[in-house]
Amino acid sequence: MKVEHQVRTFEQIYKSYDGTLPLHRFLPAYFKQHRQMGSSDRRWATRYIYAFYRLGKALWDMPLLTRLAVADFLCHSTGSLVVEAYLSELAPSVTLTVEEKVSLIRAVYPDFDVNEVFGWSSDLSDPIDILPFNLSFFKQPDLFIRVKKGALSTVSEQLHQQGIPLKQLSEYTLALPNGTKLEALNSISGLYQVQDWSSQKTGAYFEPQKYDYWWDCCAASGGKSLLLHALEPDIQLLVSDIRESSLQNLEERFRQAGIRKYQAKVMDLLHNNDPILHHYAFDGILLDAPCSGSGTWGRTPEMLYYFDPAKIGNYARLQKVIASNVVTYLKPGKPLIYMTCSVFKAENEDVVQYISENLPLRLEKAALIKGYQDQADSMFVARFIKI
Numbered sequence: 473m474k475v476e477h478q479v480r481t482f483e484q485i486y487k488s489y490d491g492t493l494p495l496h497r498f499l500p501a502y503f504k505q506h507r508q509m510g511s512s513d514r515r516w517a518t519r520y521i522y523a524f525y526r527l528g529k530a531l532w533d534m535p536l537l538t539r540l541a542v543a544d545f546l547c548h549s550t551g552s553l554v555v556e557a558y559l560s561e562l563a564p565s566v567t568l569t570v571e572e573k574v575s576l577i578r579a580v581y582p583d584f585d586v587n588e589v590f591g592w593s594s595d596l597s598d599p600i601d602i603l604p605f606n607l608s609f610f611k612q613p614d615l616f617i618r619v620k621k622g623a624l625s626t627v628s629e630q631l632h633q634q635g636i637p638l639k640q641l642s643e644y645t646l647a648l649p650n651g652t653k654l655e656a657l658n659s660i661s662g663l664y665q666v667q668d669w670s671s672q673k674t675g676a677y678f679e680p681q682k683y684d685y686w687w688d689c690c691a692a693s694g695g696k697s698l699l700l701h702a703l704e705p706d707i708q709l710l711v712s713d714i715r716e717s718s719l720q721n722l723e724e725r726f727r728q729a730g731i732r733k734y735q736a737k738v739m740d741l742l743h744n745n746d747p748i749l750h751h752y753a754f755d756g757i758l759l760d761a762p763c764s765g766s767g768t769w770g771r772t773p774e775m776l777y778y779f780d781p782a783k784i785g786n787y788a789r790l791q792k793v794i795a796s797n798v799v800t801y802l803k804p805g806k807p808l809i810y811m812t813c814s815v816f817k818a819e820n821e822d823v824v825q826y827i828s829e830n831l832p833l834r835l836e837k838a839a840l841i842k843g844y845q846d847q848a849d850s851m852f853v854a855r856f857i858k859i
Contacts, residue, residue, distance in 0.1 A: 475553035479537060481513060482520045482554075486536070491778030495521070520554065523547040526609050528776035529591030531584055542581070546573050546610045570610050590769075592781055597817045597852065599840045605815075608844035613770045614639075614647040616669045616848065617654075618699070623663040630660055644702075645672055647847070662728050667695050670767075670843035670851040677809050677837070677855045680704035684755035687712070689741060689798050694722035696758050696811070701731055709734035710752070714741070741794045749801050756807050757798055761791040763812040763819050767843065767850035788818045792826050799831050802858045808833060810854045815840070820852040832859045 489498055499521070503514050520540060527543035534542075541558035549567050556563050562576050577584050587593060589606040596602070619627050624643065631638050631648070634656050639647040647669065654666070678700055680686060684707045688697040691711035701707065711734060713719050719736045726734065739745050764787055769775045795810065802808055810827065812819050820840065828835050838854035 475557045478513075478516050478520070478553055481509070481517045482524070482540065483536070485517055485521050486524070489521075489774075491774055494772055495525070495774045496772075516552075519548070519552070520544060522612075522773060525773040525777050526589075528589035528606075528609060528773070530586065530588045531581060532588075534581070542577055542584070546570060546577065570607055574607070590776065592784075592816070595781070595784065595816050595818065597815055597820045597840050599842065600815055600850075601842070605842075605844050605850075608847075609770055609773060609776065611770075611847065612650045613843070613849060614669075614847045615650050615652050616641075616667060616672070617646050617648065617664040618667045618672050618702070619644050619646060619664045620662070621702070623660075627657075627660060627664050630657055641669060641846075642672075645669060662730065665695070665698050665725070665729065667699065668768075668843070668851075669846055669848040670841040671695060671813075671849065672699065673841050674809070674811055674851060674853045675699045675703055677853050678703055678756070678758070679807065679855075680707055680756060682706045684708070685753075686710070686756040686758065687752070687754045687798070687801065688758040688760070689739075690758075690760050690762060690794070691722055691736075692718050692760070694725050696760050697722070697734075698725065698729055698731070700758065701729070710737065710754070711735070712737045712739040712741075714739065741797055742790070745797070752801050753803050754801055754806065755803060756809070757802050758809050758811070759795060759798060760811045761787075761794060761819075761823075763787050763791065763814040764816055765813055766815045767813040767852075770844065770849065784816050784818050787814070788823060791819060791823045792830075795823070795827050796831060799833060799858065804858050806858055807836070808856045808858065810856065812852045813849055814852060815850050824854050827854075827856060833857065834859055 499518060503509055523543040524540050526547050527539055531539050531542060537558050541554050544552050545555050545559055545562055545566060551563055551566050565576055574586050586606050587602055589609050593602050636648060636652055641647055680700055680703055686700060686707055687710045689712050691697055691713045697709055697711050711722060716738050737748060764784060799808060814820060824838055827833055833856035836855045836857050841851045843850040
């Protein structure tokens with residue numbers, strides 16, 4: 473039977489995957505090693521494995537295929553052979569809302585608790601609404617692009633011509649269906665940046681001034697620096713990261729965006745960087761800190777399954793050390809913007825409290841951006857002023 477073939481494929485992938493690599497990197501390599509799989513096999517295998525991990529910690533003790541059927545039923549509005557085989561009584565209800573389907577699952581499996589999807593609810597930042605937050609994992613977040621000033625109509629027209637549906641969220645922001653292929657927009661690639669909606673909202677905390685000198689100290693591929701530059705093009709920039717490969721990616725993005733006035737340096741912020749920065753004094757510092765990434769797990773649901781909660785404390789210690797080391801290079805009266813893509817209190821409010829009590833910084837404002845309400849990532853941002 474075809475369903476048995478699909479189930480075997482799912483089980484083989486599940487047994488081969490250990491969470492070390494992100495799932496979106498593991499699957500292409502797996503499919504390359506198993507070239508006998510056709511496009512339909514790959515498509516169904518991808519659907520099943522992602523749905524399975526979206527169930528997180530809920531129904532943890534249930535058999536593997538039961539959990540798969542429940543997960544696929546909750547995550548999709550189109551039927552599947554797995555749901556028909558292992559959850560046949562609910563198969564006709566696949567088009568209902570997620571909330572309605574959750575009620576049906578509870579009737580069949582009374583032990584099902586949707587608030588167990590995210591297995592560490594007691595560790596969440598206080599503003600998180602637990603039920604909608606957990607429900608959000610059953611739907612893949614949107615793809616968001618930030619459009620260059622004055623280019624919204626051009627980009628929108630190109631998307632319409634390609635038959636790509638869009639939602640306009642602001643004068644600079646468009647939401648597209650997840651999985652949208654942007655390769656067809658190469659001719660206008662310099663007119664937009666892929667950036668999550670919540671990440672874009674952090675820009676309201678930057679407030680750069682003309683001719684400022686800013687340091688993006690954990691720059692990664694440069695998303696926050698690009699946003700900062702869009703807010704105030706007449707700034708100087710230093711971007712740094714511990715990974716040279718990330719800075720190479722950043723430099724390519726900067727080139728496409730037409731940014732030329734910047735410096736890039738490889739730095740380990742856990743160590744003394746005076747030999748590199750001894751004479752530097754910045755008008756602003758972006759600290760997009762290394763973190764658990766828990767606010768992005770709607771895109772990487774495998775983390776719901778494999779995450780080790782011991783890492784939360786490790787990240788919090790890392791964040792405190794980095795903040796302590798970079799504040800030395802900030803001018804008095806100037807801002808440090810602390811950001812994470814985490815929903816854990818230990819990485820957000822607790823770090824803010826540590827910074828306020830132990831560093832020469834005064835908290836001006838802070839917020840947890842609830843991206844799960846907008847099919848986006850969730851982020852935390854705090855603006856400090858150096859005393």
